[in-house]
Amino acid sequence: MGKALIIGAGGVASVVVHKCCQNPEVFEEICIASRTVSKCDALKEKLKEGKTKISTASLDADNTEEVIALINQFKPDIVINVALPYQDLTIMDACLATKVDYLDTANYEPLDTAKFEYKWQWAYKEKFEKAGITAVLGCGFDPGVTGVFSAFAMKHYFDEIKQIDILDANAGDHGYPFATNFNPEINIREITANGSYFEKGQFIETEPLEIKRVYNFPEIGNKDIYLLHHEEMESLALNIKGIEKIRFWMTFSEKYITHLRVLENVGMTSIEPIDFEGQKIVPLQFLKAVLPDPASLGPRTKGKTNIGCIYQGTKNGEDKTYYVYNVCDHEECYKEVGSQAISYTTGVPAMIGAMMVLQKKWKKPGVFNVEEFDPDPFMEALNKWGLPWKEEFAPTLVD
Incomplete structure (x- = not known):
């Protein structure tokens, strides 16, 4: 059905990758990208026997041009951002430039101040609407x-x-x-x-x-x-x-x-x-x-x-x-x-949210928090995929 670019290679990303590979009808192909490409390669090695085609890439997610170049090369249908929340905006900018759907699990926060608010990402609403693409914000467990x-x-x-x-x-x-x-x-x-x-x-x-x-x-x-x-x-x-x-x-x-x-x-x-x-x-x-x-x-x-x-x-x-x-x-x-429940409870919903977008159940132009979509298919998927x-x-x- 689709291709996903997964940015990040930590505990949550590992769960997202495992879950995408359990769901090859939806995630036919994934690319795992991170600054530490060896972590991406280790994940690929673990999961290479499945039906999902896996590639890896080295990526500095702070650099929008690098993200744009990788998106243009891999041509994903959705970008799943499980990197650091400081990098949300550079990745959203790259998705806008390439007209690709976006999903993350944590709101943007500036590096120099501990802020937990959505205003920076909500400011992208109109741009995403005009580009005809969907951004799903905070699709972990809480938020999510x-x-x-x-x-x-x-x-x-x-x-x-x-x-x-x-x-x-x-x-x-x-x-x-x-x-x-x-x-x-x-x-x-x-x-x-x-x-x-x-x-x-x-x-x-x-x-x-x-x-x-x-x-x-x-x-x-x-x-x-x-x-x-x-x-x-x-x-x-x-x-x-x-x-x-x-x-x-x-x-x-x-x-x-x-x-x-x-x-x-x-x-x-x-x-x-x-x-x-x-x-x-x-x-x-x-x-x-x-x-x-x-x-x-x-x-x-x-x-x-x-x-x-x-x-x-x-x-x-x-x-x-x-x-x-x-x-x-x-x-x-x-x-x-291979991860504890904290990573699991964040990673599974990220995979489900991306699936909702790829299946067009959560597909509309703009920037949205998860409660703005129909909850029923997501709730059904939670029971099926481990939560x-x-x-x-x-x-x-x-x-």
């Missing part, structure tokens, strides 16, 4: 599946949704005293930034990790959850009818929080360059270099994740609650694709 869940809830169960609580729990244990489950730079920037929640038309800011609750998650039990800012709140606030309040919660253990506070107190989480022995280094980038590579956590991680959304609203004038979630097992994911969901109609609410 959480937006699909929201569109599904709205379509099938509610006339109006008043409140959304997004809950992201990782009960996995990798045995290290401190490590991050995805890119340490992005992960630590996200957690050390101010929290915020949406209420009555505005975002209310909180101190980092200021608001804490305990929630009893299906299949993994009681966990400490902390209120964070997360970019999908920004698009859901615009796209979900009747919304009054949105909060995003993530679990962290006490051990994790203690390590993080110490690192923050000694300046290791700063993104301000410092002079060290005649050269400038960014402390957070140095910390990333000394922490375990998230891709190495797969074989060590045991336990489960639970990510989902609780909705409160009305249907036919009556109050209604609805909880939809996925539980994913780290060890099962590793057995299947089955469950639902409850009388969940415990977060107070």
Whole structure:
């Protein structure tokens, strides 16, 4: 059916590649491109026996001209961007120049400021419309599946949704005293930034990790959850009818929080360059270099994740609650694709989103967040491709 250029060769990219190769009717040919071409070659070697034709390329995704040249050479039907969020705009520019559809899993953020917002990418709406191509933003799990869940809830169960609580729990244990489950730079920037929640038309800011609750998650039990800012709140606030309040919660253990506070107190989480022995280094980038590579956590991680959304609203004038979630097992994911559940829960939706575009189920000119498309074929695909969901109609609410 189509050709996909996959930019990136980290943990999430590895899952996307595995999943595309499991789905050769849709992904007849893929090209894996990254600055470290040896990682691309290693992935190709692992998967070369399948029906999907695989090629690799060396690519500096910061360089739009290089991306354009590769697109012109490979001629993909879609570009799946699972590189770094700093590179979203250069890749979008290349897709515009070549009139090729685009999909990513994380919003653009500038290198020098920890920002989690869509304004830079939304600014491309008109250009993509004029070019007649589709850009799908944030098609991982959160953002991503959480937006699909929201569109599904709205379509099938509610006339109006008043409140959304997004809950992201990782009960996995990798045995290290401190490590991050995805890119340490992005992960630590996200957690050390101010929290915020949406209420009555505005975002209310909180101190980092200021608001804490305990929630009893299906299949993994009681966990400490902390209120964070997360970019999908920004698009859901615009796209979900009747919304009054949105909060995003993530679990962290006490051990994790203690390590993080110490690192923050000694300046290791700063993104301000410092002079060290005649050269400038960014402390957070140095910390990333000394922490375990998230891709190495797969074989060590045991336990489960639970990510989902609780909705409160009305249907036919009556109050209604609805909880939809996925539980994913780290060890099962590793057995299947050689990655832990954090990469798996991001990579599978990226493949499904690209499939939706190639199958023309999510194909319209412009720049879109996932909740702006029909959720039904995506929800069906989640069950088929490894992220089955469950639902409850009388969940415990977060107070």
